[in-house]
Amino acid sequence: MLVILTFCVSLIVISGFMYLSDNLKVLRKYFQLKQDEVASEVGVSRQMVGFYESGTYVPPIETLNLLATFLRVSLDTLVNQPLAKLSPKQLEQLMAAPNPVYRGSSLQVREVLHSVKDDKELIEVVPIPASMGYAQGGYADHDFMAELEKFHLPLPDISPDRLYRLFSTEGDSMYPAVTEGSHILGEYVEDWYSIKSGTNCIFVLQTEGIVFKKAVNELATKQRFELHSLNTFYQPYYVSIEDIKEIWKFKKLLTDVLPEPETSMTKLLSEMQHLKKGQDQILQRLA
Secondary structure: HOOOOOOOOHHHHHOOOOOOHHHHHHHHHHOOOHHHHHHHHHOOOOOHHHHHHOOOOOOOOHHHHHHHOOOOOOHHHHOOOOOOOOOOOHHHHHOOOOOOHHHHHHHHHHHHHOOOOOOOOOEEEEEHHHHHHHHHOOOHHHHHHHHHOEOOOOOOOOOOOOOOEEEEEEOOOOOOOOOOOOOOOOEEEEOOHHOOOOOEEEEEEEOOOEEEEEEEHHHHHHHHHEEEOOOOOOOOOEEEEHHEEEEEEEEEEEOOOOOOOOOHHHHHHHHHHHHHHHHHHHHHHOO
């Protein structure tokens, strides 16, 4: 009974890493490495690397992290994405992207595979009810993404060579520029370092879900973004790079509400908010 139970548990563990063994072989051959070179780098024997590549054994999490770092992919890509289905050119495109910590690598692999199909230019819509599920891993789940509505936007500035997604909005943190119920079209950003401070972006966060904010890029110095709401009544806050799953640069606003002229009261409240912020900064210096 104990032997049967152990065998069943082993099958469950290995099935959770269904692409790992193939991906190890694909990436090792891509970098033209021998098994003993990989083994030396992660601190195991050459025979154990062979066991990993054959699917006989699954590496412990510490070794998995070392393998992902050495082979220049994210841990999610290493264990969950079918790299063997990529053509040599597609694999080259994937590996040419920036450091996997700073890219949505799971999305990138899925979209490279998806681009082979005829519906490449279809844009997926993420409605409010699906937003948290999307942020909690749906963005990399084939079945989840297949359930989303899709549409084609035939405009001259929508490039067939770029990835777009439409996100529904709620709340007033983006008011008055964006009203609740509007839709924001985002263009997928691979290189997060390229985001200029002051750019409006959709951030997909593990903890908070999907937010639309003006970004101050502090990756190079502090490994984080400072996010500002368009509504100045909301204070800016920081998000660490570990919390970010995807970033989509603002492309278009789709709404059925015409913007109203800014009233004198709105201007006054905005000025009061700026004065209060300046006062708080002075008090902090004096403290």
